[in-house]
Amino acid sequence: MNIIEGTGVIYKSVIDMDNVKIIFKLLRYTGTPFLIREILQRKKVTMLLFHDIDPIKCENQFKVLRKKYNIISLKEYFDSRENNTFKSLPSKSLIITIDDGNKNNYLLKPILKKYNIPVTIFLCAGIVGTNKHFWFSHNLNKRTIEELKNLPNSQRLNFLNKYGYTEEKEFCSRQALSKDEIENLKEFVDFQSHTIYHPILPKCTEKEAQKEITLSKKILEEKYHLETYVLSYPNGDYGEREILLAKKAGYKYGITVDAGYNDPKTDPFKLKRFNIRDDSDVDELLVKASGLWRYIMNFIKTHFPQMYTKMPPIFSIWR
Ligand SMILES: [Zn+2]
Secondary structure: OEEEEOOOOEEEEOOOHHHHHHHHHHHHHOOHHHHHHHHOOOOOEEEEEEOOOOHHHHHHHHHHHHHHOEEOOHHHHHHHHHOOOHHHOOOOEEEEEEEEOEHHHHHHHHHHHHHOOOEEEEEOOOOOOOOOOOHHHOOOOHHHHHHHOOOOHHHHHHHHHHOOOOOOOOOOOOOEOOHHHHHHHOOOEEEEEOOOOOOOHHHOOHHHHHHHHHHHHHHHHHOOOOOOOEEEOHHHOOOHHHHHHHHHHOOOEEEOOOOOOEOOOOOOOOEOOEEOOOOOOHHHHHHHHOOHHHHHHHHHHHHOHHHHHHOOHHHOOOO
16 A cells, blocks of 8 residues: 655555556557557657656667657657648657656667657756756655645745755756757757746746746757757646747747647647656556547546546556
């Protein structure tokens, strides 16, 4: 039994990882992910999201994805939209994206090189190249982190401040990619923006949101010489205000974690993506890459909201 202590909440779960693995295995062997791939995903572009994946897991996962899908770059998809050539993209096109810019992303270089797999990494422009930390990695339990995401930005920062974290604080060790590593990866990786410090944008004041969206682009362009035109909304959270701010800042595309597949008509600032747990096994990977998991979760969330909120974090779309 897992017991996860939150801020005043003791959270109990009888569902452990082994049981969840069985659920994914069963779902995979129903053949549903296969049917989804062959029917729904065949003429669409599927986008996946990873975070801090280790090289061994990465190699296994990317090898499986290569077998089942055709991996293309984000730019190939954008070019097909802009040049009206969407139909000439390979069937079951799949794009791999990685959010945050964790330092371990550098270890993926040999794999990207070996398999010639294009990826886009979305960087927190104020954290890469420094010893500043991601706020959600600051020694807090998962439930507290989830609770903080719901607070107004200033309250979240005040809370973190009490626990020794500020956005500007330089720690002894780094969590994100260094400037040299980014430079070194440029040949294999497309880098885009994931704001400066990864706030929950809709919880920010307009001024804060504008700074995060606009300045991150500027930093990546001026300090890292990156052509920055895509924004990945931190935590997948955005609203009409964020879309407007992104457009004003000069972005051409915005990436969410809304469930679904992309085609030439998908709103360019609401591109859809499925989150994959970094250490998923093959069953979980294929179930999640097909979108089946998100549709099941969304169904439970809509029709059984109380059950959904009581589900262990492993069931969340972020796990
Ligand atoms: Zn992120």
